[in-house]
Amino acid sequence: MHRSLTRDEIAKRVANDIPDGAYVNLGIGLPVLVANFLPSDREVVLQSENGILGMGPTPPENEIDLELVNAGKQPVTLVTGGAYFHHADSFAMMRGGHLDIAILGGFQVSATGDLANWSLGKPGVAPAVGGAMDLAVGAKSLFIMMEHNMKDGGAKIVERCTYPLTGIGVVTRIYTDIAVIDVTPQGLLVTDWVAGMTRETLQSRTQAKLAFAASPRALN
């Protein structure tokens, strides 16, 4: 039997992979949790699409400023050294390859690193993409954080995405509650897994074909 990581544990694992000095954008949802676990001995600069570099944590109730919010419109703060800028500059930072890492949630990731994370393609629902497509193509590395499987057990790591695409061949690495998987030119490579995991079990929960590092590291 194997265990699964909690959402906080996935966030902590991702945070540990962010190097000192990195410029990072955290997407709405699971990725925002990463901010709570950044090691205190590293300077990591968080970018927010609405024009903030050096985004800090949620302020106490009495210091909330409705003109200082994050991509999810939640109140945030500015760290010492932070800066404000307009939207065209903010997205130039993404598209222009200036961000080191973008971390997004995902509905599906394909064997070749295609990402679907903005629409379930349901008819009658207004399409809403926000900054997802710009982030997906622009950052030097794109990490996806998601549960390994859908609630009904269906695969989210698939041969080909069936939901509408966000970007083609854009994903660098996938972090789930049971494994860390690199997208390589040769295909998907499992580098870390939770204690008690086997190749057979992980492959059975993954539609795309997996390759495995000689001895995957412990994910905890």
Add this chain to the structure above:
Amino acid sequence: MINKIVNSLAEAVAGIHDGATVLLSGFGGAGMPTELIHALIDQGARELTVVNNNAGNGETGLAALLKAGRVRKMVCSFPKSSNSYVFEGLYREGKVELECVPQGTMAERMRAAGAGLGGFYTPTAYGTQLAEGKETREINGRQYVFELPLKGDFALVKAERADRWGNLIYRKAARNFGPVMCMAAATTIVQVREIVELGRLDPESIVTPGIFVKRVVGVATPQLSS
């Protein structure tokens, strides 16, 4: 003498015609020119095409304009938020059109309009539904999508401080789309919390130079919403 200051919100929004394309600044509530929008509702222009990152929250500002039935089409990147029920209802009933544009593409299309460019190639959205039917081109081994400029007849923008020449500075993350929208519209109308004497704004800190601004109106205590 140049004096772009107008004395009332009604004077600020005068002349916005039926069918106009109106750029509205703001990201959710941050930077939304709520008082100018309410003046536009009173002014009465209809059949508007409105460009904003979102599609209104609650029932003030853009949501109130939608609820009043003045908007024919929304151009935005993210019409969904926790309380965007006014737009969602109109969309379901087929009473408002939607053009969904990736957020960075929307900003750059307005910048291109303001900069006099005929468009640009962006890697964003290549191979996705949002690029269907658009021209594509390979440049240095990478695939790009061609996007056209997005020009406004009017822009309604919120800033923090202005002088009578229309020079502007903004406040915190309420800056967002303001500077590109000021550039992209034929007539840019700005509400500011404070109007200062010419010369009082630090020239090194002015974000939008007055050349991009036509009218300025003071709203000392603007309504803020989340």
